[in-house]
Amino acid sequence: MSPLNSLRSPGAAAEPVTIEMVARAAGVSASTVSRILNGTATVSEAKAQAVAQAIASLGYVPNPVARGLAGGRTLSVGVVTQSLDSPFYGAALRGVEIELQAAGYSPLFISGQWNEREEQRCASLLRSRRVDGIILLDARLSDPALLELARRLPVVVTGRKLEAPGLASLSFDNFLGGRQATEYLLRLGHRRIVFIAGAADHQDSSERLLGYRHALRAHGLRIDERLLVFGDYSERSGAEAIEGLLDARVAFSAVFAANDQMALGAMLGLHRRGMAVPRQVSVVGFDDLQAGHFCIPPLTSIHQPSHEMGQLAAQAMITLLAGRHPDLQLPLPRLIERESAGPCRA
Amino acid sequence: MSPLNSLRSPGAAAEPVTIEMVARAAGVSASTVSRILNGTATVSEAKAQAVAQAIASLGYVPNPVARGLAGGRTLSVGVVTQSLDSPFYGAALRGVEIELQAAGYSPLFISGQWNEREEQRCASLLRSRRVDGIILLDARLSDPALLELARRLPVVVTGRKLEAPGLASLSFDNFLGGRQATEYLLRLGHRRIVFIAGAADHQDSSERLLGYRHALRAHGLRIDERLLVFGDYSERSGAEAIEGLLDARVAFSAVFAANDQMALGAMLGLHRRGMAVPRQVSVVGFDDLQAGHFCIPPLTSIHQPSHEMGQLAAQAMITLLAGRHPDLQLPLPRLIERESAGPCRA
């Protein structure tokens, strides 16, 4: 690797050029360069210029590793997601990546698999890597654990309401979303509406269920508990839930699933039993995943802004890192009407 | 934060415990502890024991940041994927994460968005973060660029064949997959089979197309170029491709799409024009995505082991990092028969 060679390669980052080298080139000390880089002190215009020049011509890029060691920032933020392999979180991760990169930070993604212990491990690992802050998407950690974490470094958590110094949270109005889906079905004339819940311990699902109950009651309807079935958010569980109901000869004309994946499964279950959607049974999901846009028939669903959620979480982290407290608001849920629900003909 | 408090929190990583502290506790020097940790030298049994004890009782975890600075390993490997938000890459990312973690490495995921320049940036960023190696999933970088990169640090790339010292590659037999899908349709009696290609510059898609051509010719069939249409791997493009064909009154009884997403789109397009799958038109996809398992009807597809691909790529990296050259083999493609294809009735 000749020097010539390394000069040639255009994208070749910061190879050997150190802060010492730009200091020398600019005729100042490394301390001064550092201060200019960090905006830590006011510097004379002349020196600032000289340093800027040196940086540009040498193509200097600060070494985040050294920065991290020196107790400065690593310019990286940990992002714990529940899954790397989920259509729902994927959009959020991309949103986080975009915003973080724009602000000069690098995300460190790691997945907790919906498991509290695993999530603890993730947080520890992230801290040992000296991230500047941690974003948790739908954390499994308890409120106290989160609060404790936030005393060490800035934390942003989605999916719950919890505020503290250095801790920002971002939550979606699942209750309202649940009501919207149910009211829509009610307006179409449906009265016997199945609700397929997600994991029993999952708050999002419970809130959506509350919205469902609220809407039915507000409509003067009693709730038939046989219409409440449980899945685990997977397509398979949605199909099984519906087939179980059909086998038990429970009558219904509509299904509201706590997420799109179960709604998709429910549609398949109905299809297997020869029931046409939406002619015989209407189906509404929750999340508005890409997969629902192209299934047959395209799925009516409550839109959840997962990409924006990722972006907002990242912005909140950047604000926190800047020493201010963010005040961000997620868009309200809204129903996206497609073709899986229609008038009740029962 | 009292010391008591920090002792209590179980997952609380490596807080202030440094190599210096364990050295003191074990009655040896930091150098010795370091050597034991890195297996760099043979150490007397007694000291090894003492150090192990000290590490355990203090709960010492090496600081990867310091390690990285000192020129040692950072125990992190960069993973550039094309998308954070794709059902296909998601499974691969999870595979990578599992294997890397098991070996004590942390992945640094970053997405290149199918863009060569962007990918260059990713690689630079990763290098400035001092990753020990880089895994690229379906890299957009040219062979020479990859070779150049591999002279700096270990590289594993999927989706092409390219070997060099410090560079391992892993590719899937797309040609065979293309043949399998086509031969299957041929066996079902189809003669007019549409092929929906992905992006024109995408090698995977071209290889699958080659497989398609090969199978048809081997069957003594001439290829009607009107049956070759192009999409961009998205559902939408699959739907549009099919609708275009139908509008142009091109006759066909089967569709083979270069990926599942376009196959799903094709099914929707057929549905919109009132064509029943598989009664009137058979559809076969490629990838075997989760979304295809639960669509209606469930999609017959060529299984691509994306999760294993991620795992194998990570294992290859670990082998490279250990100074050996990996020799890994991806499973062969195989067709998963579901319900979207049936006998030709045209």
Next chain:
DNA sequence: CTGAAAGCGCTTACAG
């Protein structure tokens, strides 16, 4: 406003 110096927590020649 700006240097020189110490230090972050490790690793690695260099000497025993």
Next chain:
DNA sequence: CTGAAAGCGCTTACAG
């Protein structure tokens, strides 16, 4: 086999 020392590239009190 094992220490003491230097150094990785930065930041940050400490002194001007």
